[in-house]
Amino acid sequence: MLEIKNLHVKVEGKEILKGINLTVNAGEVHAIMGPNGSGKSTLAQTLAGKTEYEVTNGEALFEGKNLLDLSPEVRAREGVFLAFQYPIELPGVSNTNLLKTALNEIRKYRGLEAIDTMEFLSMIKSKMKLVELEQSLLSRAVNEGFSGGEKKRNEIFQMAVLEPKLAILDETDSGLDIDALRIVANGVNKLKTKDNATIVVTHYQRLLDYIIPDFVHVLYKGKIVMSGGKELALELEDKGYDWVKEDIPQV
Amino acid sequence: MSSTEVSTIEELANKEYKFGFVTDIEAESLPIGLNEETIKKLSSIKGEPEFMLEWRLKAYRHWLTLTEPHWANVHYPKINYQAISYYSAPKKKPQLNSLDELDPELRKTFEKLGISLDEQKRLSGVAVDAVFDSVSVATTFREKLSELGIIFCSFSEAVKNHPDLVKKYLGSVVPHTDNFFASLNSAVFSDGSFVYIPKGVRCPMELSTYFRMNAANTGQFERTLIIADEGAYVSYLEGCTAPQRDENQLHAAVVELIALDNAQIKYSTVQNWYAGDKDGKGGIYNFVTKRGACRGVNSKISWTQVETGSAITWKYPSCILQGDNSIGEFYSVAVTNNLQQADTGTKMIHLGRNTRSTIISKGISAGRSNNSYRGQVKVARRAENARNFSQCDSLLLGDKCGAHTFPYLEINNPSAQVEHEATTSKIGEDQIFYLNQRGISTEDAIGLIVNGYCKEVFKELPMEFAVEAQKLLSISLEGSVG
Helix, strand or coil: CEEEEEEEEEECCEEEEEEEEEEECCCCEEEEECCCCCCHHHHHHHHHCCCCEEEEEEEEEECCEEHHHCCHHHHHHHCEEEECCCCCCEEEEEHHHHHHHHHHHHHHHCCCCCCCHHHHHHHHHHHHHHCCCCHHHHCCEECCCCCHHHHHHHHHHHHHHHCCCEEEEECCCCCCCHHHHHHHHHHHHHHCCCCCEEEEEECCCHHHHCCCCCEEEEEECCEEEEEECHHHHHHHHHHCHHHHHHHCCCC | CCHHHHHHHHHHHCCCCCCCCCCCCCEEECCCCCCHHHHHHHHHHCCCCHHHHHHHHHHHHHHHCCCCCCCCCCCCCCCCHHHCECCEEECCCCCCCCHHHCCHHHHHHHHHCCCCCCCCCCCCCEEEEEEECCEEEEECCHHHHHCCCCEEEEHHHHHHHCHHHHHHHCCCCCCCCCCHHHHHHHHHCCECEEEEECCCCECCCEEEEEEECCCCCECECEEEEEEECCCCEEEEEEEEECCCCCCEEEECCEEEEEECCCCEEEEEEEECCCCCCCCCCCEEEEEEEEEEEECCCCCEEEEEEEECCCCEEEECCEEEECCCCCEEEEEEEEEECCCCEEEEEEEEEECCCCCEEEEEEEEEECCCCEEEEEEEEEECCCCCCCEEEEEEEEEECCCCCEEEEEEEEEECCCCCEEEEEEEEEECCHHHHHHHHCCCCCHHHHHHHHHHHHCHHHHCCCCHHHHHHHHHHHHHHHCCCCC
16 A cells, blocks of 8 residues: 655755655554654654655655655545644634535545535544544534644544545654543544554554554664564563664664 | 745636626716716706705815825825716616616626526525616615515615605715715715615515626715614625726725614625736725714624725724614624735724624735724723723735734723734644645635634624625635735
């Protein structure tokens, strides 16, 4: 589904990603871990198409198309979804309005008719239950006045409605208490199918107790320095990132 | 803002004005120029009673003593008032026995503007007075309204059929001496709408006037007078468009509202006069005086305006809160793009006790435009317990436009509570990226964000109008965020 080859990215003139290689297949969950400043969020945002991030080398093929040639909205319509680390507030724009507009753009791109309003409303109500969100959040402005936990749950709710092929969760666990973490993780697990894939970007192992990854990669100084199964995350938790740093002196 | 956003905005800014067509219809016009003879001619064409002509001449003589005001934050070359024709009307007799007799060209023109004059086809609940250049060409649903004693007709008809009401109220809120443009209007106004809602009647449908300027080198000077008698209620809508012409055209209207005891008037405008092209060529000068008097106790007047058109807008819909416990409201969205200039706001004059006013103003500037809010809140000495809340928000799209706020407060009673809040913001790149990431294009993202920004004002508009306003905003802003 996604094949990243030798990806180099500069942010404000400074090279942050220094040759990432990563392959994600349908049905897989990949965790990307790493210490602060290793480039995890840069990778997530680059895949989503943030314009300030300059790709200096490499490619990212998504179902055969080079993602990096596409505008952010086209990537989204192709099926790439980013759950933001810091979800943005949109005063006056209701959640329902945002979701309906987004869903219809995606449907239009895929040659489908705009969704019937009644059908849309019943669909979003059922999806809200996945992340245990209050219905009142639908008519409120997107993320405005939401608690940290509500914002993160709202991201997963949007993901549930838009049904992406590839979901990238950028530090979705940060700032969540243990109950919210469980709710968010349950939501993600329920959305998992054999046809979609998830990349979980996280600093801590604890999210991976709930979302079980098939692969764990360790990002350090802009490169993936270690890859393994879910046990790698536990080892990291046990030994800390210093272990990686000591083990990879050449980076 | 990234370069892609800038280019999207510029692309959008260059979208065509879709109401810019010209109707080919034979017109009867007065030659250009203005003097007492022109006014006499105008009055005689309209078959007016003597009192009207006298009033016009009095206004004209006063106007001669005035000079054009230049305190507003707008700039334009000197207007030659002798180069304008003060009257233009479609040649076929506008005196219709039924709507079926309406000139098909005129009917087509309004159809094209989305205003059906066919009562059967109208969405229920809106009666329309259609004003084409200097005259009202059709008014729908008048029989149905007259059953309730409601008078909804062109100003010309009101002068003939209801002279007592006209005499009593004309100029009672905006006197003929009020200001340069109001005096000019008083001298030469050609038509407009007249509304009278009798005691205790709640008008069952929205009343609406649609102004269309067609002929070249003419000015449109219309006058609207709305009276809500004791306990009456009316919601009134006004829409306007004009052809795309290279010359500037002057539109100097006067609107007077009178609310008696316990009466309520809700006045909504969606102004979409031609704004000129992207280089600032052409467009309407919209110099308008709108004022409402809450004359009775517990009366209420609300102005809601969505201003997207005109090359220059100079307009301050105001409320005089005379009656005790009366309420004045002003909700405004003013959008300027390209080289448009707007200086708009309101005046809330508190005279009665326990009077309250609310001002919500949303200015959106894009391109190289300039958008000013100018508002006055005045609390008179005997206005005990007056309350005002003002909120003025400015949104800048791009880095070549300007937003300005000029609040004036004059408080003469220590019990007054006056609050003023102001913000200036830009649309964040992160907001646009967030929406992009959900599959929404930059253009649509800007539309969503701006509509969200204006929500507080749009919710004051009648349903049908609100949808129109949102669309209009997206069109005029297509080309306007930063």
